[in-house]
Amino acid sequence: MRCPFCQSSDTVVRDSRSAEEDTAVRRRRACQTCGGRFTTFERVQLRDLMVSKRDGKKALFDREKLARSIKIALQKRPVDEEQIDQMISGIVRRLESSTEEEVTSVEVGELVMEALSALDPVGYVRYASVYRDFKNPSDFARFIEKHTAKLGDADKE
Template identity: 45%
Template structure:
């Protein structure tokens, strides 16, 4: 790692610590030439697949959009942020485990529905009604029967 102060390429790791959540590694380094210390953070670079929309468009996976969709369905429902974060993490793990460069938006939507069904049945019905474009009360009724079932 190049020293940010003198530009010398010979730096030494003095201390290494993993973050509490295990997301990154913090390293204290010392330059062998100017003897100054600095900190670096190491984080895994993950590339998510592109999402293929119903109309064929390809868009980059957007974690903020996923979180907003789930949060909207869960609005005013008794689900903790920790449980929401865990659901998002499981969806993202599935995205990465697929190993594909593209994933159909329908598959992503089904994964979201599976997670919502486990988190909160009302949120599940809310999301499903929009996701599946319910046109009448009978569609709601059959989904509610399925949830009760």
Template identity: 60%
Template sequence: MRCPFCGHEETQVKDSRPSEDGAAIRRRRMCPACEGRFTTFERVQLRELTILKRSGRRTPFDRDKLARSISIAIRKRPIEPERVERMISAIVRQLESMGETELPSSTIGELVMKHLKQLDDVAYVRYASVYRDFRETQDFARFLGEEGLNEVLARER
């Protein structure tokens, strides 16, 4: 593993342990050249997933991109990071277990919406507003009416 600080080719593993959700190995590393310390995570990848975008373009699946989009939806919400990490791991496992190597982006969007609805209603609506491309307030009202979330969101205020 290359050192992120000085670029030295060899680093030493000082400590390894399973992550909180058990889906990864957390490794504490040290660079012998600059003595910088950093952490890496090693995950099992069952198969390479390719995402088919709405435009027809194909891109490799990126777990970090999924995590970033979810973190935007949950920003400033009282949600423990461990719950979010477990949710992301569950989504990735579901995608990998579908048996397909190429998945439409809509499959990921719907899975994220399903999991966010169980996690936090406000984060769910935030994600839906981007995923469903809301343009005006009527789009929110229509969505909330369809989903029956008006009462839930009124309690959030």
């Protein structure tokens, strides 16, 4: 493994442990050249998934891109990193266990929406605003009104 600080390939594993409900291995590494310490994760990848975009282009499924979009939706929300990782692992497992070699970006988006609705209602609305391309505040109001039961709106009196 190449050191992210000095690019040396002289690194050693200091600690390994299971992560993400035993679906990954977390390794703490140290660089023998510069002394830098960093963490890597190893995950099983059952197969390469292609994502068919709305514009017709195709791209390899990118777990990190999925994680970034979810973390943006959950920014400053009371959701810890472990919950996010578990949610992402669940989405990836569902995608990889399908019999199709190719999934649509719409399928991925719907799985994220489903998972976010169960995890955090504000993150769900934030993600929906980008995914569904809200143009103005009334789009938010219509979405929230339509999905109030799913959002678990306990504040409504």
